[in-house]
Amino acid sequence: MIGYIVRRLLSISVTFVVVSILVFVMMHAIPGGPFDATEMPVSEAVRAKIMAQYGLDQPLYMQYLKYMWGVLHFDFGVPFQSPGETVIELLSRAWIPSLVLGGAGVLIGAPLGIILGLCAALNRNSWIDYLASALATLGLTIPVFVISMLLILVFAVWLGWLPASGWGSPESWILPIIAYAAIPLATYARYTRSAMLDTLNKPFVTVLRAKGLSERDVIFKHVLRNSAIPMVTVFLPMFIGTATGSIFVEAMFRVPGLGAYFVSSIESRDYPLEMALVLIITLMFCVAYFLADIAYALLNPRIRLGGK
Amino acid sequence: MANSQLTLTGNDAPISRGAAYYAWHRFLANKGAVFSGVLLLFILLVAVFAPFLTGAEPNEQKFLTNTLAFPSAQHWFGIDDLGRDYFSRIIHGARVSISIGLAAATFSVVIGLPLGALAGFFGGKVDWIIMRIIEIFSVVPPLLAALLLAALTKGGYFNIVLIAALFGWVQVCLMVRAQVMAFRSKEFIRAAQALGGSTWYIIFRHIIPNSISPVIVGFVLAIPLAMMLEAGLSFLGVGIPPPTPSWGQMINLGINFMFYYWHLALFPTLALAITVLVVTMFADGLRDALDPTLKGR
Amino acid sequence: MNNALELRGLNKSFYKKQGGLGLFGSNLVEHRAVDDVSIKIPERKIVGLVGESGSGKSTVGLMAMRLLEPSDGAIILNGTDITKLSSDELKPHRAQMQIIFQDSYSSLNPMMTLWEIVAEPFVIHKMHDTKTRRAKANELLEIVGLGGMFANRYPHELSGGQRQRVSIAHALALKPKVLIADEPTSALDVSVKAQVINLLHDLSDEMGLSILFISHELSVVRSLVDEIVVMHRGRIVEHAETEQIFQNAQHPYTQSLLDSIPVLNPKLRKRRSFRSQEDIAAEIPKLPLAQFTSQSNPKMAQIAHGHLVEAIPMEGASS
Numbered sequence: 001m002i003g004y005i006v007r008r009l010l011s012i013s014v015t016f017v018v019v020s021i022l023v024f025v026m027m028h029a030i031p032g033g034p035f036d037a038t039e040m041p042v043s044e045a046v047r048a049k050i051m052a053q054y055g056l057d058q059p060l061y062m063q064y065l066k067y068m069w070g071v072l073h074f075d076f077g078v079p080f081q082s083p084g085e086t087v088i089e090l091l092s093r094a095w096i097p098s099l100v101l102g103g104a105g106v107l108i109g110a111p112l113g114i115i116l117g118l119c120a121a122l123n124r125n126s127w128i129d130y131l132a133s134a135l136a137t138l139g140l141t142i143p144v145f146v147i148s149m150l151l152i153l154v155f156a157v158w159l160g161w162l163p164a165s166g167w168g169s170p171e172s173w174i175l176p177i178i179a180y181a182a183i184p185l186a187t188y189a190r191y192t193r194s195a196m197l198d199t200l201n202k203p204f205v206t207v208l209r210a211k212g213l214s215e216r217d218v219i220f221k222h223v224l225r226n227s228a229i230p231m232v233t234v235f236l237p238m239f240i241g242t243a244t245g246s247i248f249v250e251a252m253f254r255v256p257g258l259g260a261y262f263v264s265s266i267e268s269r270d271y272p273l274e275m276a277l278v279l280i281i282t283l284m285f286c287v288a289y290f291l292a293d294i295a296y297a298l299l300n301p302r303i304r305l306g307g308k
Numbered sequence: 309m310a311n312s313q314l315t316l317t318g319n320d321a322p323i324s325r326g327a328a329y330y331a332w333h334r335f336l337a338n339k340g341a342v343f344s345g346v347l348l349l350f351i352l353l354v355a356v357f358a359p360f361l362t363g364a365e366p367n368e369q370k371f372l373t374n375t376l377a378f379p380s381a382q383h384w385f386g387i388d389d390l391g392r393d394y395f396s397r398i399i400h401g402a403r404v405s406i407s408i409g410l411a412a413a414t415f416s417v418v419i420g421l422p423l424g425a426l427a428g429f430f431g432g433k434v435d436w437i438i439m440r441i442i443e444i445f446s447v448v449p450p451l452l453a454a455l456l457l458a459a460l461t462k463g464g465y466f467n468i469v470l471i472a473a474l475f476g477w478v479q480v481c482l483m484v485r486a487q488v489m490a491f492r493s494k495e496f497i498r499a500a501q502a503l504g505g506s507t508w509y510i511i512f513r514h515i516i517p518n519s520i521s522p523v524i525v526g527f528v529l530a531i532p533l534a535m536m537l538e539a540g541l542s543f544l545g546v547g548i549p550p551p552t553p554s555w556g557q558m559i560n561l562g563i564n565f566m567f568y569y570w571h572l573a574l575f576p577t578l579a580l581a582i583t584v585l586v587v588t589m590f591a592d593g594l595r596d597a598l599d600p601t602l603k604g605r
Numbered sequence: 606m607n608n609a610l611e612l613r614g615l616n617k618s619f620y621k622k623q624g625g626l627g628l629f630g631s632n633l634v635e636h637r638a639v640d641d642v643s644i645k646i647p648e649r650k651i652v653g654l655v656g657e658s659g660s661g662k663s664t665v666g667l668m669a670m671r672l673l674e675p676s677d678g679a680i681i682l683n684g685t686d687i688t689k690l691s692s693d694e695l696k697p698h699r700a701q702m703q704i705i706f707q708d709s710y711s712s713l714n715p716m717m718t719l720w721e722i723v724a725e726p727f728v729i730h731k732m733h734d735t736k737t738r739r740a741k742a743n744e745l746l747e748i749v750g751l752g753g754m755f756a757n758r759y760p761h762e763l764s765g766g767q768r769q770r771v772s773i774a775h776a777l778a779l780k781p782k783v784l785i786a787d788e789p790t791s792a793l794d795v796s797v798k799a800q801v802i803n804l805l806h807d808l809s810d811e812m813g814l815s816i817l818f819i820s821h822e823l824s825v826v827r828s829l830v831d832e833i834v835v836m837h838r839g840r841i842v843e844h845a846e847t848e849q850i851f852q853n854a855q856h857p858y859t860q861s862l863l864d865s866i867p868v869l870n871p872k873l874r875k876r877r878s879f880r881s882q883e884d885i886a887a888e889i890p891k892l893p894l895a896q897f898t899s900q901s902n903p904k905m906a907q908i909a910h911g912h913l914v915e916a917i918p919m920e921g922a923s924s
Contacts, residue, residue, distance in 0.1 A: 015443050022444075023453075026460065141588040142581050143536045145543055149559055149566075149577045157570050164566075244449040251544060252563070262452070263544055266459040278452060285447045495712035496722075499775065502670050502704050504696035505729045513725075517716040 008293050012286045023278050024064050027271055071279065077272035081264065087276045090261065097167055098250070098257035102242040104173070105180020110238075113185040114231070117192025121200065122219070132189045139186025145248035148179040152252070165254040176253045180242055187238055188231070195227035202226075233296045236288035243281050331521075334597040341593020344586040351583055355402040362396035367551045379571055386571040389561070394571070397553040398579050404554050405535050405583065408469055412534030413527045415473030420480025421523055427481070428488025429515060435485075442478050450475040454537055458546040468547055472534035479533075480526035487522045488515055521598040528591040532584045539580050555580040608681070609815035610646040610669065610702065610783045613901070615639055615678035617664050638664045640839040642678075643901040644817070646783065651809060651816040653826035653847070655862065656836035662819050665836070666787045669817065670704050671695060683782060700730060703776035707788035709768035713760035719746060719771055720756040726778040745774040749804060766797035770804065777808065784809075784816045790825055802829050824866045827851065832911075835859045837885075841902065845912035855914040857888035892916040 058066075070077065076087035120132035139147075155175060156164035163172040199205065200223055208218050246259030254260075258277065265273035335341060354361065364370045371383070372391035379386045385394035427438040454471050461467040491497065491514070500510050541547030542556030550557060555576040562573025617639040639661040646652045656662045667673040669680055671687065679688045687698050706712045713722055723742040727733050733741065743756055749770040760768055769789055776784060786805065790798040806829055809816055820826050826833065826847075833850045835843040835858065843856040854860050861880045880888070892914075896906040899913055906916040 011443070012447075015440075015447055018444055019448055023456070026457070137589065138585070141532065141585050143540055143584070145540065145559065146577050146581050146584075149562070149573055150581070153566065153570060153574055153577070157566055241449070244451045247451065247455065248540065248543070262455070266455060266544075266546065269459075274456065278448075278456060281452060282448055285449060289447060494714075495706040495708055496714045498667075498672055499704065499706070499712060499772070500725065500729065501672055502699065503726050503729045503779075504692070504699035505725075506692075509729060513728075514714055518714070 004297060005294060008290055012290050016283060016286045019282050020068065020279055021064065023275065023282075024067065025060065027275065028060055028063070067275070076276035076279075079265070079273040080270045081268050081273065087272050090273070091258070091276065091280070094256065094258050094261050096257075097255050098243070098246045098259060101173060101176045101249070101255065101257070102180050102246055104177045105182075106184045106239055106242060108177065109181030109184030110188050110235070112181070113188025114192050116185070116189040118196065120189065120193045121196035124197075129193075132193060136186045136190040136193075139182045140190065143248070144179060144182065144245045145252050147182050148175070148249055148252040151175050151179060165252075167255050172253075176249050176255060179249050179252070180245065183242065183245060184238060187234065191231055191234055192227070195230050196223060199223045199226045229296060229299045232299060233292040236292050237285065240281070240284045240288045243284065331597045335593055338593045338596065340589055341597070344589035344593070347582075347586045348590050351402060351586065352406065354399050355406050358396075358399045358403055361399060362393060364393040364396050366392065366397045366400035366553045368392060368396075378569070385575045386569070388558075388572060389565065394575060397558065398555070398575050401553040401555045401558065401576065401579065402583065404465075404548060404552060405538060405580070406531075408465070408472065408538045409531035409535040409587070411469045412472035412476055412537075413530035415469065416476035416480050416530040416534075417523060417527050419473060420477035420526065421484055421519075423477070424481035424484030425488050425511070425515065425519065428485040429492055429511065431489070431492075438481070438485075442481065445475065445478050451537070451540065454541065455544065455546060458541045463541065463546045463549055465548060465552070468538050468541060469534075471541075472530075472537045475537070476530040476533055480523070480530060483522035483526045484519055487519050491515060491518050525591070525595040525598055528587075528594055532587040532591065535580075535584055535587065607648050607684070608645045609648045609650075609683060610644075610817065611681040612642060612644045612665065612669055613679040613681065615642045615665060615668055615680075616676045617661070617668060617673065618676045637839050639668070639675075641904070642836070642839075642841055644834055644841075644844075645901070646815045646817055648782075648815055649809070649813050650832065651818055651830040653830035653833045654817060654819045654836060655821065655823055655826060655833055657821055657862075660836045661839040662821075662836050663787055666704065666785045666817065666819050669785055670702065672704075696730075700726075700779040701781050702783040702785070703779070703781040704785040704787060705769070705772045705776045705789050707791050709765050709772060709792060710760075712772050713768055713775075715760055718757050718759060719751070719763075722760070722771060723774045723778060725775065730779065741778070742774075745778055746771070748777075748808075749774045764797075765793050766800060769793065769797075769801050773801075773804065773808070777812065777814075780812065782813070782815060784814050786816055786818045788819055788821065791821065798825065805829065822866075823850075823862050835862065840915065841905070841913075842915040843913065844902070844905070845909075845914075849909070849912050853909075853912070855890055855908060855912075855916075857885045861885065890914065890916045891919045894918045 067077075074088055076091075079085070079087050079090055082090060116128070116132045116135065120129040123129055152164045152175065155162045162174055163169070164175070165172065167173075205218060205223060208222055209215075213222075243258065246257055247262055248259070249255070250257045250259035251263055261273065262277050264270070265277065335345075369391040371377070371387045371393065374383075374387050375389055375391045377383060377387040383393055383395060385398055388394050388397065423438050427435040454475060457471050457474075458467065461471075497510055497514055500514060505513070538547055538554065539556030539559070542554040543560045545557075545560065547556055548554040558576035559573060559580070562576060566573040616637070619636045619638055620633040621636055642661075642665055644652065644654070644665075654662045654665065664673065668675045668678075671680065671690075675688070679686055681687070682698055682702055685698065687695060690698065717725075720739055720742040723745050724738040727738045727741065732738075739756075746752065746755055751767060751770055751774070755763075755767075760771070763771070772789070784805075789805070790801050793801060802825065805816065805818075808814060816830075818826055818830055823833070830847055833843075833845065833847050834841055835850070835856065837856075837858045843850065843854065843859045845853075850859060851863065854863055857880060890906075892906040892908070896908065896916075897903060897918055898907050899905055902913055904915065905913040906918070907913055
């Protein structure tokens with residue numbers, strides 16, 4: 001088991017380093033920087049000075065090593081768009097709206113999805129089964145910003161019940177939370193349903209019923225526990241995935257969160273902020289997958305106790 | 309069926325039916341998939357014949373006196389802020405969206421098929437290397453990376469196709485790999501080896517014909533993903549640059565006008581939602597029909 | 606008598622990783638799947654290779670076909686050593702020896718019609734034109750009892766027994782001298798089993814085939830084979846003519862296999878004894894050194910003409 005953890009940790013670390021190199025090289029290899037003549041019409045001497053100030057005059061691998069050394073000390077540099085603060089200071093301000101809205105979305109969507117998936121699996125081919133399948137398909141195929149747009153049109157524009165954008169008042173949080181909740185709800189409705197049906201079709205469930213166990217005990221003591229493994233392992237990656245969704249939700253509802261800053265950093269070619277966001281989110285994904293692997297191994301006795 | 313010329317001896321000779329026949333019948337039994345297939349065909353026809361269906365070019369600012377007009381008999385979807393017929397822009401947007409989906413799916417197969425076949429057939433080190441590459445793609449959030457790439461390359465039609473393919477090939481590769489792996493250890497491959505069939509003979513005669521289902525499924529599943537990616541990037545302003553009509557771009561425009569001129573937001577949103585939904589449901593139906601074992605990925 | 610196929614001291618080791626992180630030189634533990642196996646298959650004879658699953662008997666079959674490289678030993682086909690031949694050099698010899706497998710579902714390509722499957726050997730060996738190939742395939746299907754109307758059908762339309770017949774037609778297309786039958790009947794119903802066995806029996810007579818028939822059921826091979834080789838944990842433990850094995854088995858493992866054959870007449874039923882691995886090891890016969898005379902299997906004692914058994918050599922013991 002320890003061997004397995006160490007092996008996964010090494011493999012995921014190598015992946016992270018490779019990704020960081022790729023992103024770094026990609027961002028610096030493509031011509032056109034924020035201080036190019038077209039972007040910033042200043043004299044050569046001044047430009048050289050600015051380049052030196054940001055370390056852009058050094059060879060690429062030196063820039064990379066220097067950068068990663070800083071990252072190890074939580075120093076992601078200074079964002080070009082607001083030089084008065086560091087990237088970390090800006091992000092520590094920006095992640096709050098994202099976490100509040102995204103967290104609320106997941107915490108509402110995931111349990112609802114589980115309940116929906118359970119009801120669907122236990123009442124196959126009933127109206128609730130069709131509802132669950134329809135919601136799962138809609139939530140997983142239609143892009144978040146399309147869902148957001150439809151929510152705004154219906155509840156803000158036509159019905160006029162809720163504000164369409166902003167961050168000030170709690171009413172303005174409702175629509176973004178619903179938009180955030182769509183993916184967890186759809187994911188969990190589908191996962192729960194298929195995991196439950198898989199388990200219900202296993203011969204051991206027939207054996208339990210044949211032994212005379214009550215249907216309630218069959219479902220809650222045996223089927224649910226065996227279906228839980230995929231449901232637990234999918235949680236963390238999905239939670240981090242909402243970070244990506246935040247780009248659209250925040251652009252749509254004009255929320256000043258991580259996603260909004262990512263978009264503005266891309267528009268203004270703000271290298272330090274872009275790098276920091278990509279690295280932080282990739283790192284979160286790496287950690288999430290690593291933890292999911294460990295959780296899977298811990299929950300699955302075949303792996304926990306077996307040799308592998 | 310292809311073998312009708314060889315029905316032999318008597319009336320009780322059974323009619324022989326290949327895999328395609330059964331796949332077709334499984335598909336027909338799936339009502340949702342058939343319905344989306346019909347709808348998809350309709351959308352395709354509209355996209356192909358778009359120039360003949362409207363009185364105005366999508367970029368023609370023909371109705372400047374009527375800007376932001378609501379839907380009417382002459383202008384089914386109204387007129388946008390620059391005096392262009394919105395219906396014309398929406399159905400020309402279908403061309404952009406679908407053609408990007410098809411092109412990106414083609415590139416996804418071009419990259420994913422050989423890599424998946426190599427990984428599945430040879431296993432060992434080749435498989436290890438390809439799986440490590442795929443692991444890199446699995447930890448990078450595709451949308452984030454695509455956004456970055458689109459911004460760096462300044463978007464544009466061809467760049468979007470390449471970016472979508474860059475993140476679309478992984479799924480094709482994994483599906484082909486799984487299928488080839490399952491077939492590589494089948495005994496008919498061993499029997500062919502026992503006869504002295506060369507590796508190339510086995511790949512062309514046995515492996516490729518049996519990998520057609522996952523390739524078709526992978527191709528069709530890659531289409532909606534690419535369409536969503538294009539719409540998302542265009543929505544954020546780094547995809548298809550104006551004036552080329554793109555639904556994502558039009559949704560972004562719609563936000564600015566939605567409180568008064570809601571039609572500018574509603575029609576591209578619906579067009580995108582319906583098309584993506586229909587393609588996905590068609591792809592799912594095709595997957596279930598072609599290979600019931602692929603259902604759980 | 607000439608031997609159609611001779612396997613000389615075949616060995617196969619698999620290595621399993623154990624301990625360590627799998628990153629920096631972890632320990633490899635050797636597992637001997639096949640340990641010094643020698644079998645001769647005389648021309649026009651059928652030899653049964655019997656043992657429980659995991660005894661290494663299928664591995665022997667795959668190595669004989671050169672589908673798996675032996676770690677050590679030699680394969681002699683019609684007097685030619687084919688152990689080290691390259692795949693190009695091997696190809697003409699391939700026509701001399703063919704194999705049929707246990708799983709009739711995975712041994713036929715689902716995308717090909719039956720005549721395409723049966724004609725495949727001609728395609729690989731670039732023999733005949735398409736028309737002749739088709740006619741020959743129809744002939745072969747006829748021989749295995751799947752007349753004309755089957756030619757254009759697909760494998761999934763057939764029953765297990767019919768599929769196995771197609772496999773046989775496929776294997777016999779090039780008129781091989783040696784056939785390796787790797788448990789061809791274990792997945793079939795009892796009645797179908799008999800049909801396939803009879804078909805193989807008739808074909809071996811007509812075509813002068815020598816067959817290595819691999820099976821885990823002694824009762825199945827009794828009516829078909831001339832000699833039986835019993836394998837246990839990768840080694841040969843007993844080798845004799847068929848009736849000799851049934852009447853006079855010496856090795857405890859062979860005896861336990863014989864005990865496991867169900868007896869239909871209840872009056873003849875004995876209480877079956879269960880033998881553990883330890884029991885078998887303890888009961889291996891101890892025989893005088895003088896009986897270890899076999900050249901091909903020097904570790905085995907010869908207790909009668911052509912009857913070899915794994916034994917522990919004892920100095921000066923009397924038999």
